Amino acid sequence: MMEIQTKPQSNKRILVVEDTVDTQYLLSFYLEHEGYEVITATDGEDALKILKASNELPAVIFLDLMMPIMDGPQFIEEQKKDRRLSTIPVVIMSAATDITDEALKLNASGYLKKPLRLEDLLRTSQKYCGHA
Amino acid sequence: MPLRAVQILLIEDNPADIDLSKAALREWRILNELSIAEDGEEAMAYLRKEGKYANASRPDLIFLDLNLPKKDGRQVLKEIKSDRILKTIPVIIVSSSDADIDILKTYGMGANCYIIKPVGLNNFLNIISSVGDFWFNVVTLPPKELTKQFFGQTASNYPPVPHQQQLGNTLTVLVVEDTDEDARYVREILAPQKQPTFSLIFKDRLASAIEALQTEQIDVVLLDLNLPDSQGVKTYTDLAAKFPSIAIVVATGLDDSEIALQVIRSGAQDYIVKNNFDGNLLSRILQYAVERNWLEQEQNVLLARESAARTDAEKAIQGRDEFLSIASHELKTPITSLRLQSQILLKLIEEGNKEEIFEKNKRLAQVLDNQTARLSKLIENLLDVSRINAGKLMLEFSDVDLNEVVNDLLERSQADLDKANCKVTLKTTKNVIGHWDRYRIEQLITNLLTNAIRYGKGKPIEINISQTDGYAKLSIKDNGIGIKKEDLARMFNRFEQILPKAKVGGLGLGLYIVQQITDAHNGVIRVDSEIDKGSTFTVRLPLKLTAEPKIRQTRDIELHP
Numbered sequence: 001m002m003e004i005q006t007k008p009q010s011n012k013r014i015l016v017v018e019d020t021v022d023t024q025y026l027l028s029f030y031l032e033h034e035g036y037e038v039i040t041a042t043d044g045e046d047a048l049k050i051l052k053a054s055n056e057l058p059a060v061i062f063l064d065l066m067m068p069i070m071d072g073p074q075f076i077e078e079q080k081k082d083r084r085l086s087t088i089p090v091v092i093m094s095a096a097t098d099i100t101d102e103a104l105k106l107n108a109s110g111y112l113k114k115p116l117r118l119e120d121l122l123r124t125s126q127k128y129c130g131h132a
Numbered sequence: 133m134p135l136r137a138v139q140i141l142l143i144e145d146n147p148a149d150i151d152l153s154k155a156a157l158r159e160w161r162i163l164n165e166l167s168i169a170e171d172g173e174e175a176m177a178y179l180r181k182e183g184k185y186a187n188a189s190r191p192d193l194i195f196l197d198l199n200l201p202k203k204d205g206r207q208v209l210k211e212i213k214s215d216r217i218l219k220t221i222p223v224i225i226v227s228s229s230d231a232d233i234d235i236l237k238t239y240g241m242g243a244n245c246y247i248i249k250p251v252g253l254n255n256f257l258n259i260i261s262s263v264g265d266f267w268f269n270v271v272t273l274p275p276k277e278l279t280k281q282f283f284g285q286t287a288s289n290y291p292p293v294p295h296q297q298q299l300g301n302t303l304t305v306l307v308v309e310d311t312d313e314d315a316r317y318v319r320e321i322l323a324p325q326k327q328p329t330f331s332l333i334f335k336d337r338l339a340s341a342i343e344a345l346q347t348e349q350i351d352v353v354l355l356d357l358n359l360p361d362s363q364g365v366k367t368y369t370d371l372a373a374k375f376p377s378i379a380i381v382v383a384t385g386l387d388d389s390e391i392a393l394q395v396i397r398s399g400a401q402d403y404i405v406k407n408n409f410d411g412n413l414l415s416r417i418l419q420y421a422v423e424r425n426w427l428e429q430e431q432n433v434l435l436a437r438e439s440a441a442r443t444d445a446e447k448a449i450q451g452r453d454e455f456l457s458i459a460s461h462e463l464k465t466p467i468t469s470l471r472l473q474s475q476i477l478l479k480l481i482e483e484g485n486k487e488e489i490f491e492k493n494k495r496l497a498q499v500l501d502n503q504t505a506r507l508s509k510l511i512e513n514l515l516d517v518s519r520i521n522a523g524k525l526m527l528e529f530s531d532v533d534l535n536e537v538v539n540d541l542l543e544r545s546q547a548d549l550d551k552a553n554c555k556v557t558l559k560t561t562k563n564v565i566g567h568w569d570r571y572r573i574e575q576l577i578t579n580l581l582t583n584a585i586r587y588g589k590g591k592p593i594e595i596n597i598s599q600t601d602g603y604a605k606l607s608i609k610d611n612g613i614g615i616k617k618e619d620l621a622r623m624f625n626r627f628e629q630i631l632p633k634a635k636v637g638g639l640g641l642g643l644y645i646v647q648q649i650t651d652a653h654n655g656v657i658r659v660d661s662e663i664d665k666g667s668t669f670t671v672r673l674p675l676k677l678t679a680e681p682k683i684r685q686t687r688d689i690e691l692h693p
Contacts, residue, residue: 020465024501026472029496033476066461095464114464115471118479 005012011059012129013037017075019046019067027062036125044070048078051085058088060128062112065094065102067132078105091124138164138268141191143175143208143224145200152253153195156260163656163672164264167191172203176211179218191221192265196294198227198238205239213242220274224263291675302329306344306353309383310336310360314406317416318354321411328419338362338371345375352379352401352422357391357619368395380418401425455639462510462639466503473500485661513641514576520648527569527652529677534573534597542595545585553590560597564604566675568632568653579642580608587667588612590644604673611666620659646671653677 009056014031018024028038039058041047044067051057065072072092079085089109093116096102103111110127112120140157145149150168150409157166167188169175175196178185196210198205209225210216222244227234236248247263250256267273271692305322309315315334322330333348335341338361344350357367368382381402383397392403401421409417473496519525542556549556584593588610596607617624624647646669650657653673661667 003240020469022469022502023465023472025495026469028477030472030476030479033480095461095468114468116468118472120474 009100010100010114011056013039013040013056013058014060014125014129015039015047015051015058017041017044017067017072018064020064021041027116028123029123031125034122034125036129041065042121044072044075044078047075048085051079051088054081057085060109060125061088061090062124064094065092065096073106074111076108090130091128138193139189139191140195141178142166142192142195142198143172143173143205143368144195144197148195149197149226149249150222152256153260156257157264158265159257159261163658172205172208174202175200175208176203179212179215192273194221194223196223196225196243198225198234199228204264209241210245211239221271222267222271277501285665286421302331303351303418303422304331304333304349306333306335306341306348306350307542308335308341308359309356310358311356314356314385315381317407318414320408321414321489325411327416328415330415330418335515336360338367341371342374345371345378350378352381352418352425354381354383354418356406357382357384357395365391365394365398368400369398371665377425377429379421381421420441420593423506424566429602459510459514459639463507466507466510469499469503470507473503473578484689510639513639513645516645517641520645525572525648525652529567529593530570531565532568532570532573536568536595536607537570537574538552538577538595538606541574541581543668545578548582548585552585552588554585554588554593556593556595558595558597560595561599564597564599566673568673569649569679572649572652576646576671577606578607579646580671583642584608584610584612584667591666599675602675604675605670606673607668609666609668614663614665615661615667616663620661630649 012035014036016024016027016031016038018027018040023122024040024042028040038059039050039054041050046069047061047063048070062104063072063075070078072094076090079090081090090106091110091112092099092103092106092108093112093114094102097115099111099113102108110124142150142153144153148480150170154166155166160446161682167178169178177183178188179189179190186482196205196209200208205225205227209223212221212223219242223242224245224247225238225243225297226247227238228249231236235246245257245263251258276421307315307318309318315336317334319334322332333344333350335344336359338359341353353371354366357364359367362370368380372378379401380399382392382400383404383406384391385406395403396429401424402417404414404417443682477496516525538558538560542558589612591611593611594607594609596605596609598605605675624643646656649672650671654677655671655673657669657671
């Protein structure tokens, strides 16, 4: 039997896309507190701009669905068009009760139900970035 | 476009007079909105909110011409004045007749004012203008808000159920028969009938029968199927298609059960074979036909009402579902922050990391405060709407300095303005002090300002305050995205947002509440807007309530949603 060698996960960078400034602040406060590196964007368009300009891509994107200017689903559509960005896993965040359906529909890697719980946040971060 | 201006209904068919009235009303000092009905039937449909007039607003004043097509002005007046709700609307007769008997009769029918059509443009303008001054500045009109309370539901959205017609002592029968002998037979056997008696109209062609039905009041048609200009079942179906609500009894010379079945299935009331009946039988057949036909008509109307009511209910449910989904998103957003917040604090405390707790203390507390404030504002708005719906919006009047309120609010909104990168300039003349409900006026301005920031694209906002003729005027002008013309009226509705809800946030209650507060102060709100140029909301409030003095202060008032 051969064991599949996984690449050591060293990328601790998380992109948080969230329009509610307070929630955005709290998310980065907590994730930084846990040792992750957090970049933030206030909507889909902002996120695309940041991603296209950066050399080091995040290990995962935490994406709010309901946002002004460019919402979550629109962002995912744009992200898919860019080969460099399309491989970054996206975890959607929503208060919607049908969030699992939504995640399937958008082909997201995972979901976080709002109101968010710290342990879910941490577990999800660890899954994509490893233990900080 | 003025909203909540006084509503005028002009019932007039003469285009020249319509144009004159339009010009005169534009000159009015009172903001008004004119609706025009060009015949009597249209006018009644408008007033009863039938068909396309389902959303018509009830006029404050009606101008009525007496000579009208379709339904005469006198009939319109009679119908208005015999409707328990509509009769409270003042009706001003504008007629070219100066005959004493006409004037007397019209007042006798309940007209509130009779004006002989003035000759000459200036005379016309002057008279219409003094009518406006008189009815809206001198006269106290019936309070619209209370009318509903006193008289129950306003004119129905659904078609009226016809009252059961008492079968008269005389039934008018249209006999469509081309054979003289058969026509004579019908006349002879019906002549001795006393209960009821029959008044007969004879026609020998389908075309002339149609003509008669258009001009005469006919209770029932006795129809021969084979006429010179039409034969067979088609004779019946053609006539029934043109006059779906008339009772028709088909008579033929043939005892053909196939044809009988066909006409009955297509809706004829009965089928008889000629010469095979006597006077008593025919009398009974005709009476029953009228009666059955009436019942069918009533059923149709009931069905139509039923389905209209169901459509309304479905719409209401859909609106409610949509609202619930927005409301839950709006409510969950601050809760998401608050929960994150409390969990982080707990975690920091558990970890015993005092340094970090204190270091970030201020920002964390700020977040807590922001989101709690947001939550309570949402809940407050929701409660206001339910208060308004229950007719429980209480006003507490005191002397309010508009400049002071606005300055105060601007100070409080500074953080939001900074965040939106918005500059506000305030232009005001002097102290504008009115007798209003301070809290509600604050709420009104806050809602307008919030919108100006939200839709203002970060461009400068201009606030103007002025005072003229016992009115205070406040306008808030943004240079943002603007509003489409077709959305202007709709946006004052409850739960209505013009942009997709997810994009802007909020519950869509702001302008609805603004409108209700303006109404409660007897004010007027108007909005001028151009796409991509921005919007100006102007509120005009009387410095003191004069129309319904004091009552409002001590009693719950009902507001029209």
